[in-house]
Amino acid sequence: MTAAVSAVSAVSARSGSPHRVAVLVRHGVLPMELGLVHQLFGSARSPAGEPLYSVVTCALEPGSVRTDVDFTLHADHGPEALAVADTVVVPASHEQDEYLDAPLTGPLADALAAIPAAGRIASICTGAFVLAAHGLLDGRRATTHWRSAEAFARRFPQVETDPEVLYVDEGRVLTSAGEAAGIDLCLHMIRCDFGAAAAADVARRTVVPPHREGGQAQYIPRPVAEPDLAGTGASRAWALTRLGEPLTLKQLAARDGMSVRTFSRRFREEVGLTPMQWLTRQRLEYARQLLEETDHTIDRIATKSGFGTSASLRQHFQTTLGTSPGAYRTTFRGPATPATSPSPPNTSSPSGTSSPSGV
Known part of the structure; x- marks a missing residue:
């Protein structure tokens, strides 16, 4: 998947005021989806400790909103909050989503029409039905719950x-x-808005994996915890401490005591990516961290992150992020530069992904 550093993101990263997020809830909303938006965006802080986002909950009419469990919530704000939002998030309503007609009409259509043309719109789970019914996904690629x-x-x-x-x-x-x-998705948006370091800090605060690439599979065909199956976690942990080295598929398979063929199949089942894709994304994530937090030259970052050459690093940045390493550093560089390089990314989840170069 291509995750371009968009104009919306670049403006957000340089803006002096908090990025405004409005969460549009409807009857039947899933409380977890509402809560995770507030928790993640609400936890994002600048290096000076200032909030990077302001988050409000709004409904088509202010007041009580049913959830899909045995309590209601109260939304103080109406759809007017959407008109001033930089980002709008639409959580699921299993009570409504799969019954929506296209083209969308009525108050929900009016509310979505009020979102500024430059505003970003995101859905969680079956909230995608709302976006599609309103025509926002026409001709675009999209996902929803499987x-x-x-x-x-x-x-x-x-x-x-x-x-x-x-x-x-x-x-x-x-x-x-x-x-x-x-x-x-929320961590991805934070990363695009304010850089990898900000997203990693939010992940640490909320004790979740710092990065799972969007192209990763929603689910795997066989449980990872099945007792008679060996996993590939040892090789991933080992590779994360050696991102700058020319790692081979044979080396990775050997760490888990498997043949290359078995390892490649098992890796794809567990992670949803090939070993080469996963390693490339881990290296890219580390390169982003080095660009944000150090004064290293592009050549040195290419070497330390395992790309080998600055040309290779630039190619991967352009392909994956739609920008150059230099432009990325200009957008997301923090105010302070540490004397030493940050450690390579530590992906605590077996499914976690991050950066580049070939196996």
């Missing part, structure tokens, strides 16, 4: 439905799968 993906594809043939990924970034419009994938 259990609803078939119905979504039938209802909206003009949308390129991808049921196998965690989230999809189409620039102004983003969609994610189930609740946990909403965490990944």
Whole structure:
């Protein structure tokens, strides 16, 4: 998946005021999806400790909103909050989503129409039905929860439905799968807005994996914890401490005591990526961290992160992020430069992903 550093993100990173996030809740909202948006964006801080986002909850009418469990919530704000938002997040409502008609009409359509043209719009889980019914996903790639993906594809043939990924970034419009994938999407947006270091800090505060790439599979065909199956976690932990070295597929397989063929199959089942794709993303994440936090030259960063040459690093940055290493550093560079290099990314989850170069 391509995660371009968009104009919205660049403006957010340089803006002096907090980025305004409005969460649009409807009857039947899933409380976890509402809570994760507030928790993640609300935890983001500048190096000086200032909030990077302001988050408000709004409804089509202020007041009581049913959830899908045995309590209600109160929304102080109405749809007017959408008109001044930089980012709008639409959580799921299993009570409504799969019954929406296209084109969308009524108060919900009016509320979405009030979102500024430059505003970013993201959905969690079946919230994608709202975006699609309003025409925001026409001609775009999108995802939703895998259990609803078939119905979504039938209802909206003009949308390129991808049921196998965690989230999809189409620039102004983003969609994610189930609740946990909403965490990944929020961290992705924080990373695009304010850089990898800000997103990693939020992940540490909330004790979640710092980075799972959007193209990772929503689910795996066989449980990782099945006792008679060896995992690939040892090789991933080992590789993370050696990102600057020319690692081979044979070396990685040997760390887990498997043949290359078995290792490659098992790795894909557990992570949703090939070993080469995973390693490349881990290296890219480390390069982003070095650009943000050190004065190292592009050549040195290319070497330390395992790309070998600055040309290779630039190619991967352009392909994956839609920008150059120099432009990325200008946008996301923090005010302080540490004397020593940061440690390579530590992915605590077996499913975590991050950066580049070939196996």
